[in-house]
C-alpha cells in the first residue's frame with residue numbers, strides 16, 4: 001500500500017480566507033484548519049497539519065514574511081512530504097519567486113494557492129484551487145516552488161498575476177506550465193528534474209531594490225534620491241529596452257555613476273512578453289556597454305526583484321553579485 005503523504009498547510013491570509021467586515025469590505029478571518037473543512041475531498045488524500053503563519057491581505061506581505069515562510073519550511077522540512085501555502089493572489093507571484101530563491105532545489109513540492117473569491121462564496125474558486133494544490137503536492141514527481149491556480153501548475157519563477165478579477169488570474173510567462181489539471185487528471189508538461197543538488201535554504205533578503213519605470217521625458221534627478229536608500233535599481237524601459245537621451249544624456253550618466261558606486265542596475269522591459277534585448281537598437285547598445293550592467297532578458301519582473309533581494313543578501317561584492325544574478329535558478333532565466 002502506498003504510504004500516506006504528510007503535507008503542512010501554511011496559511012497566510014488572502015481572499016481565500018476572507019470574510020466581510022462591518023465596514024463592508026473583505027479582510028482575512030478564516031483559519032487554516034477552517035479552510036480545510038470546506039474541502040472534504042482532502043480527507044483520505046493525505047495527512048495534513050496546519051500552521052497559521054499570518055492573517056494578511058497579501059498587499060501587506062513582503063520580504064520579512066517571505067523569510068518567515070522560508071524559515072517555517074526549513075524548520076519542518078524533515079517532517080513533511082510537501083508544503084501548501086494559502087496566500088492572497090495580489091503578491092503571490094512575488095512570494096513564489098522569492099521562495100524559489102530562498103529554498104533552492106527542494107526535493108519536496110512547495111505549492112502556493114489562493115482564490116479570487118472567498119471560500120465562503122457560493123461560486124468560489126477556492127475549493128477547486130485548494131484541492132488541486134494538495135493533489136499536486138502529493139502527486140509522484142511533484143517538484144519545486146509552484147503556483148496552482150485555476151487548473152494550472154506554474155513555476156514560481158515564471159508566474160504572474162495577469163487578471164485582477166477573473167478566475168484565470170495567473171499565467172506562466174513565456175514558458176510552458178509545469179502541468180495542468182484536466183477534469184481532475186494531472187497532465188505534466190515539464191519533467192521532474194533528476195540529479196538535483198541537495199536543497200539549499202537562505203533566510204535573509206535585502207529589500208534595497210527599486211524599480212524605475214521609465215516614462216517618456218523622464219529626467220535623471222531621481223537617481224540622486226535613490227542612492228541613499230537602494231543598492232540595486234531595475235530600469236523598466238520600453239520595447240526590447242534601452243535608455244532615452246543618447247550617449248551624452250543625463251540618464252546614461254546617472255546610471256554610469258550608479259554602477260561606478262558599486263550598486264547594481266538591471267535593464268528590463270515594461271512589455272509583458274518576450275523580454276528585453278539591448279543588442280537590437282542604438283538606445284539599447286549605449287545601456288549594454290555600461291560597465292557592470294545587467295539585463296533581465298526573459299525574467300519576470302517578480303523574479304528580477306526578488307532575485308536581486310536574495311543576491312544582495314548573499315554578498316556585498318558587486319562582481320560576485322552580478323555572477324549570482326546571472327546564474328539560472330528554477331528556469332527563471334532561459
Ligand code: ASP
Pocket residue numbers: 013014015016056057058059087088089090091114115116117
Ligand atoms: N487582496 C487579496 C490579497 O491578495 C486578493 C486575493 O487574495 O485574491 O490578499
